[in-house]
Amino acid sequence: KKEKVDFIVLLTQSEPELNIEILEKYPEINAVLAEEKSEKYNFVTYVGEKPIVSPQGNMGSIVKIDIFKNKDGKIKQSLEFLPVDSSVPSDKEMLKLEEFYKEKLDRDLGTVIAKNNVKLDSGFGENHHARYEESNIGNLIADAYKNHFNTEIAFMNGGGIRANIESGDFRLRDAISILPFSNKVGAFKYSGKTIVEALEHGVSSVDKKAGRFLQVAGMEYSYNPKDEVGSRVSNVTVNNKPIELETIYTVALPLYIKNGGDGFQMLKNTVGTVEIDSEKNIDSDIFIDYVKKIKVLNPKLEGRIVVK
Structure with missing residues (x-):
């Protein structure tokens, strides 16, 4: 807040009820990135328009949050979950390194x-x-x-x-x-x-x-x-x-x-x-x-x- 930032993200490893309580107590927080609730599914809970996000465990997915600042200074955000699986193409050079260390x-x-x-x-x-x-x-x-x-x-x-x-x-x-x-x-x-x-x-x-x-x-x-x-x-x-x-x-x-x-x-x-x-x-x-x-x-x- 002292640095006059536009957007504050909270990283937690807390129970869902505590995350909700924190958002209600500290309205200046814009989003919560929480630990996984499942190894198979993604979860998002909203407190007003503010999300508490739990991607799939074991790096099954990541969340992408797009943040927009309007001309009037108001902040808007949108999010989507991106799967991390075989559909994601490997970087060719990183793949060589991966195969070397995997072996x-x-x-x-x-x-x-x-x-x-x-x-x-x-x-x-x-x-x-x-x-x-x-x-x-x-x-x-x-x-x-x-x-x-x-x-x-x-x-x-x-x-x-x-x-x-x-x-x-x-x-x-x-x-x-x-x-x-x-x-x-x-x-x-x-x-x-x-x-x-x-x-x-x-x-x-x-x-x-x-x-x-x-x-x-x-x-x-x-x-x-x-x-x-x-x-x-x-x-x-x-x-x-x-x-x-x-x-x-x-x-x-x-x-x-x-x-x-x-x-x-x-x-x-x-x-x-x-x-x-x-x-x-x-x-x-x-x-x-x-x-x-x-x-x-x-x-x-x-x-x-x-x-x-």
Whole structure:
């Protein structure tokens, strides 16, 4: 506003209701570019004449916004979704580069690192069930974090799991497709009270399949989605014993949620850090090391999370 711009675009990774609330509160914003709501469809919602735009996920489409300033100074805009698929011709020089790196990546990422006996299923691109219930792939990732940092507990936010993998040879590319963002992971000390608050926050928006839902290792919990938000979680145990609110526990978790991402403000309240010898802290690196170590993947649903 200080620079007297004509058009303000807001980039968000927020829930649709919050985007609407922001547009209503800050009328000087002209458009919102939001995260995808589907891997198959485009979505646009208007607040007055101002759009909240969600293109198709996984780069299935992009949105083009044309902005016009009339002689009277009024701004108008129009938008269209453009598919990103085989109908888009490749630039010839870029295609050569693409083919060179694709061949190299296929060679490097095709390395078999384990045998996978079951489908690793997060529901990604389908029902996204890792965002509201226990998943075998969530268990495997959380186990990897717990093993690497030698903690009592580990968390993995369900929204960070980005693939399903069929049984068979488990290759390097499979691990990276599951955890593609190179997010960092760390280990910290939390009170039992803070851990329960985090679990409550994780189940607070399961009806919207929000990515904050927590897959876990080293603990179990139950929740009832029909109960009031903030009072949904029960039967929390750590190492098969009821959690003690004043006891301090060690927890491995993505730094994204530790630093307050997905609304986990309570996870900023650490009471210490867990130090280990390894300098590795990238999620996919930790996961790959664990997969190589156990050699055979056979994760099961173990009742870590019970939906009432």
